[in-house]
Amino acid sequence: MKPFCRDTWVEVDLDAIRANVETFRRHIPEKTEIMAVVKADGYGHGAVQVGREALDAGADSLAVAMLDEAVVLRDAGITAPILVLGYTPPESVGIASKRQVELTAYSEAWIREADRLLRQDQLEPVGIHVKADTGMGRLGVRTTDELLGVVGALEESDKLRWSGLFTHYACADEPDDTHVRRQHEMFQAFLQALLASGRKLPKVHCCNTAAAIAHPEWGYDTIRLGIGLYGLYPSPYMKERADVSLIPALSLKTRIAHVKVAEQPITVSYGATYTTEPNEQVATLPIGYADGYSRLLSNRGTVLFEGSRASIIGRVCMDQTMVRIESGEAEVGDEVVLYGRQGEEEISLDEVAALIGTINYEVPCMLNYRIPKVYMRQGKECGVFHPLFK
Ligand SMILES: Cc1ncc(COP(=O)(O)O)c(C=O)c1O
Known part of the structure; x- marks a missing residue:
């Protein structure tokens, strides 16, 4: 018997997901990893199934927008690294610890509160990716001083591990690359400031699909592959540019x-x-x-x-x-x-x-x-x- 009674359904071609991962694998530098972005239930394609397929096809980690989405992936038995890209209230840091999910942070106050709660409940350390706002105007530290403050607070904590540094581009899918270049320069300045302060860089990432297509040389440690994973181009302009060939899933x-x-x-x-x-x-x-x-x-x-x-x-x-x-x-x-x-x-x-x-x-x-x-x-x-x- 069919497992649904109304004859309306979505079909997801897992071979397309696999082929798209492989396409990006060939397009980006060999040392650069792929973080498959499966937030919003895998852009409506099913986070668990797409996540599994992407990992099997060579992706190294997964990203979601919120901790609840990460819990769904862990409950489904996915053990690969998962990063939450959005805000997590500090009160939920215990869940991230128990599920071993990495979180995004960009404020000293958040770090101190999360650290206090983890110590209070004697929980395992949580990996933290620091977000830098280089021109998206959404989340993230905006100055070198803020960045060094946040990293300093992380270093003081036994319960939070500084695992990553990232930024997100606002206009990487547009023909005029002025904004994305400005953002990348600012990101580079942040990296330089960290190196100048004698620190070793954690996992560094900045490319969404559009930036990974247009600037694979900016791949750093991993790209965050969202829309391209599903075989779609980030904009009509990018579709025309098409030096990668994607298959809609x-x-x-x-x-x-x-x-x-x-x-x-x-x-x-x-x-x-x-x-x-x-x-x-x-x-x-x-x-x-x-x-x-x-x-x-x-x-x-x-x-x-x-x-x-x-x-x-x-x-x-x-x-x-x-x-x-x-x-x-x-x-x-x-x-x-x-x-x-x-x-x-x-x-x-x-x-x-x-x-x-x-x-x-x-x-x-x-x-x-x-x-x-x-x-x-x-x-x-x-x-x-x-x-x-x-
Ligand atoms: C922080 C962050 N990184 C990566 C992505 C993936 O972007 P795309 O789907 O354009 O590849 C998103 C999606 O919105 C995002 O918010």
């Missing part, structure tokens, strides 16, 4: 729930914003905005049926979407591709993102717990995960 599929051919014009969906032509073939798909299939696709998006485009007609509902089938005869149960490839045609996440006014990153992240994920290897199903039944 995610498809979104469904099966037709109802077909009608209305001899007389009828209106379709809420607001009656669409009226059919005589004898138009209308198929109803069991997916809607409550699944993360954007309502902004109403009367604009397309899907693939028998390798051809079929337009979305009327408004995308919470659980259902109607499309106009123009080529072929549709039947209940026929497969429809919402994202991905069917025959010669493809609806890329870039196309969907442009249509709804966002970036490709957001499109898979929107797909939620209602949609089961089917994992594929060599074109064959190798596992199903349904968050609803977890």
Whole structure:
């Protein structure tokens, strides 16, 4: 029996994940490691499955946005190093210690409080990566003095281990490289200040996917590979630049729930914003905005049926979407591709993102717990995960 009843699912091609890791492995310097970024449930692809595949394909460590995500990976039995890239309240440092997850820090006050709590509870030391804000304006120390203060506080602690130093680029995916170069120079100045103070550098990292593509020579000890792992380019500009060839891993599929051919014009969906032509073939798909299939696709998006485009007609509902089938005869149960490839045609996440006014990153992240994920290897199903039944 199928492990889900509604015929709407995400397909994740694990061979694509593997190939993308291998592509970056060849692209960056040999001594540079790969940290696979699997935050936000692996950008909607499934953190555990993608994390395992990436590690097996040669990635060295994983990164997530928050400690809860790291706990999920540890609970699944993943033992590789994991770094939390975002803020962790000091009260949670015990969890990081017990799960041996590395944390990000950028304030002396945080370090002293985390150190106090770990000593109080007699817990094992926690690895800390210091974050430098070189021009993202989000998290991190902004001056050399701040950096030396934070590192000094770490050195005074027996319970916090200084394990890394990193920064994050704001504009690495843009044609104008002024900002990213300025950020990199500032990062280099931080490294110089540490060396001048007689310190040995910990693990140093600054490259996201865009920087790893454009500046593999800035790889230092590891890159943090996010969007590229999933086979997507960080921006349309980067896609054009394409001196690495990536394979998208995610498809979104469904099966037709109802077909009608209305001899007389009828209106379709809420607001009656669409009226059919005589004898138009209308198929109803069991997916809607409550699944993360954007309502902004109403009367604009397309899907693939028998390798051809079929337009979305009327408004995308919470659980259902109607499309106009123009080529072929549709039947209940026929497969429809919402994202991905069917025959010669493809609806890329870039196309969907442009249509709804966002970036490709957001499109898979929107797909939620209602949609089961089917994992594929060599074109064959190798596992199903349904968050609803977890
Ligand atoms: C700190 C940090 N590093 C790395 C990444 C990965 O970036 P990308 O998905 O562009 O490779 C992110 C993603 O937002 C991030 O926040």
